[in-house]
Amino acid sequence: METLEIIGALVTLLGSIFIFLGGLGIVRMPDLFNRIQAGTKASTLGTILSLFGLAIINEAWIWKLLVIIFFVLITNPVSSNVISRAAHFRGIKMTDKTVADLLVDKSNKPGEE
Amino acid sequence: MNIRNVTNLFVLLFLIWLLLTGTFELTSLLLGIVIAGGLSLIFGKNSNVFGKLRLTPKVFIYSLHYLIVLSWEIVKSNVDVALRVINPKLPINPGIVKVKTKLKSPMGRMILANSITLTPGTLTIDIKDDEFYIHWIDVKTLDPEIASQEIMGKFEKILEVIYG
Amino acid sequence: MVNTILIVAGVFMVLGILLSLFRFIKGPDITDRTVAFDVMTVTSISVIGLIAYFAGRIIYLDVALVYGLLSFLSVVAIGRYIEKGL
Structure with missing residues (x-):
């Protein structure tokens, strides 16, 4: 019983480290798209892991925590997709390291969803 | 209705x-x-999203397989991006590439696009018919065929079975 | 033992929120601020989960769920606004 709780706490700790790295990435990365890559995804995995750790510690809460995990998993890619499309439409300056931008030579009209 | x-x-x-x-x-x-x-x-009148889904045991098993593959890819690429963030030199090589998908059904395409976005390192920016425009943090090739295989080969193979 | 590990985890989460707050203040564009806001609210979900554990009340998890829902809607609304106007 006790070991299971410690395993859960360690999973939560791992998730919080990913959250911290996401915050670090969002400060360090040079342009918006890389910030989305480093920030949003790392914090998604971090949140899923820490909620999963809490579910291991307290198994009575597992269903509600699974609902939240499922919800985060569905909504997060949609919101980062919306922001990145709006930013590309707005003509955000990309970093000098950028290799190619194959979307820019098409018409800038947003596509149908 | x-x-x-x-x-x-x-x-x-x-x-x-x-x-x-x-x-x-x-x-x-x-x-x-x-x-x-x-x-x-x-x-319910306007949503035909769930109508195409067939519920057979094969689809169920492949969905479970898909979840496992997706989780493993998320963890693997998260570690990759986290290592890039910690590295003092910040080794990134970003760019927007174009890939083509073989999937036909809208639901399958939506799941594919969201899976690409969920794995760090790749980010779907826009979809025009069967062309996905993807921001890739470490561009290895600009060729659509090889890039498609590299980014979404694993997902596409399973989704093709589920959605036909 | 469990409580100590969870407190350390909470410290890491708050540090992550503070780093994104730095990006939220610095900008330089509205889209950067929106991304920072998104990261802050997603992180807050797990902080609320920790608070629910320490308080021992499952009802706080509903707060986390509604918080995430509102954050998702506001981010989508801001994105749509930037792209097409009202």
Whole structure:
């Protein structure tokens, strides 16, 4: 019983480290798209892991925590997709390291969803 | 009105209601039936998303397989991006590449695009018909064929079986 | 033991929120601020989960769920606004 709780706490700790790295990435990365890559995804995995750790510690809460995990998993890619499309439409300056931008030579009209 | 869409939506909403309330009391169940029924009657007419889904044992097994592959890819690429963030030199090589998908159904394409976005290192920016425009943090090639295989080969193979 | 590990985890989460707050203040564009806001609210979900554990009340998890829902809607609304106007 006790070991299971410690395993859960360690999973939560791992998730919080990913959250911290996401915050670090969002400060360090040079342009918006890389910030989305480093920030949003790392914090998604971090949140899923820490909620999963809490579910291991307290198994009575597992269903509600699974609902939240499922919800985060569905909504997060949609919101980062919306922001990145709006930013590309707005003509955000990309970093000098950028290799190619194959979307820019098409018409800038947003596509149908 | 399509009866099948309404029923699918009703079952989904009612399951979510059960998970959120967490009780099996009669009043709570009745309220859930009323709310889920009303919502699925209003919105079920226009959604044909669930209509194409076939529920066979094969699809079920492949969906589980897909979840496992997706989780493993998410963890693997998260570690990769985290190592890039910690590295003092910040070794990134970003760019927007174009890939083509073989999937036909809208639901399959949506799941594919969201899976690409969920794995760090790749980010779907725009979809035009069967062309996905993807921001890639470490561009290895600009060729659509090789890039498609590199980014979404694993996902596409399984989704092709599920959605046909 | 469990409580100590969870407190350390909470410290890491708050540090992550503070780093994104730095990006939220610095900008330089509205889209950068929106991304920072998104990261802050997603992180807050797990902080609320920790608070629910320490308080021992499952009802706080509903707060986390509604918080995430509102954050998702506001981010989508801001994105749509930037792209097409009102």
